[in-house]
Amino acid sequence: xxxxxxxxxxxxxxxxxxxxxxxxxxxxxxxxxxxxxxxxxxxxxxxxxxxxxxxxxxxxxxxxxxxxxxxxxxxxxxxxxxxxxxxxxxxxxxxxxxxxxxxxxxxxxxxxxxxxxxxxxxxxxxxxxxxxxxxxxxxxxxxxxxxxxxxxxxxxxxxxxxxxxxxxxxxxxxxxxxxxxxxxxxxxxxxxxxxxxxxxxxxxxxxxxxxxxxxxxxxxxxxxxxxxxxxxxxxxxxxxxxxxxxxxxxxxxxxxxxxxxxxxxxxxxxxxxxxxxxxxxxxxxxxxxxxxxxxxxxxxx
Ligand SMILES: [Zn+2]
Numbered sequence: 001x002x003x004x005x006x007x008x009x010x011x012x013x014x015x016x017x018x019x020x021x022x023x024x025x026x027x028x029x030x031x032x033x034x035x036x037x038x039x040x041x042x043x044x045x046x047x048x049x050x051x052x053x054x055x056x057x058x059x060x061x062x063x064x065x066x067x068x069x070x071x072x073x074x075x076x077x078x079x080x081x082x083x084x085x086x087x088x089x090x091x092x093x094x095x096x097x098x099x100x101x102x103x104x105x106x107x108x109x110x111x112x113x114x115x116x117x118x119x120x121x122x123x124x125x126x127x128x129x130x131x132x133x134x135x136x137x138x139x140x141x142x143x144x145x146x147x148x149x150x151x152x153x154x155x156x157x158x159x160x161x162x163x164x165x166x167x168x169x170x171x172x173x174x175x176x177x178x179x180x181x182x183x184x185x186x187x188x189x190x191x192x193x194x195x196x197x198x199x200x201x202x203x204x205x206x207x208x209x210x211x212x213x214x215x216x217x218x219x220x221x222x223x224x225x226x227x228x229x230x231x232x233x234x235x236x237x238x239x240x241x242x243x244x245x246x247x248x249x250x251x252x253x254x255x256x257x258x259x260x261x262x263x264x265x266x267x268x269x270x271x272x273x274x275x276x277x278x279x280x281x282x283x284x285x286x287x288x289x290x291x292x293x294x295x296x297x298x299x300x301x
Pocket of ligand 1 (some may be wrong): 050051098099100207232233
């Protein structure tokens with residue numbers, strides 16, 4: 001009886017070792033990948049109908065791309081960053097529309113923003129003017145994106161600016177007017193850039209629409225990335241078939257508000273993403289989206 005019990009215990013011990021060993025094997029790379037010094041994190045915040053995305057590099061540097069239509073970004077930053085972290089190393093305003101710039105005003109007040117990239121395109125809205133005023137008051141250096149350029153942002157992390165490829169400083173209504181169209185379209189002044197970390201790549205589209213996509217395609221630049229931040233909240237005016245083919249992302253994020261008035265994201269955009277086998281995440285249905293990279297591969301939910 002005692003012998004049988006010992007035999008059973010021994011068997012159990014072997015089984016436990018195998019099971020624990022196996023799960024550790026599965027778990028160990030995750031732990032390694034999640035060690036902050038190796039991981040770059042992109043957070044597409046759920047801020048309602050607008051855009052606000054935070055990138056944290058493996059060394060802890062931060063890039064905030066747009067701020068959304070309200071102050072929700074403050075709460076999201078508070079949760080995403082350690083309580084002692086009050087620096088935003090780089091703030092990028094893709095274009096001056098209120099659903100991108102509004103939240104940035106509060107960020108300028110509460111955080112130590114070290115540098116700002118924008119296009120120089122302007123808007124007469126009071127919130128955009130307040131944003132400019134705050135920057136002037138705080139004497140934050142501003143860099144105008146007006147041509148293709150590559151910036152080594154942090155160790156292993158590069159920013160490759162693809163658009164605008166021409167001067168937009170002072171422009172209020174973009175290139176559309178030059179083409180004889182009546183409609184003002186600041187969307188197509190959006191900064192478009194690639195972020196690379198190791199072998200992984202992200203593409204941030206702002207609210208750029210098909211005309212910008214066509215310019216990018218015609219320029220012959222390599223657009224392939226792993227993660228696409230979909231242009232213009234998933235509107236049907238962005239993310240064309242040809243563009244998706246060239247970008248061929250594995251994952252996409254769509255920033256939009258629950259039951260928004262614009263019908264974003266458009267069903268046709270969602271269908272296109274599906275047809276190309278892209279796993280698309282939406283802030284309106286899924287809340288904050290967190291996508292990570294360990295430099296070799298993307299770690300998505
Ligand atoms: Zn927008």
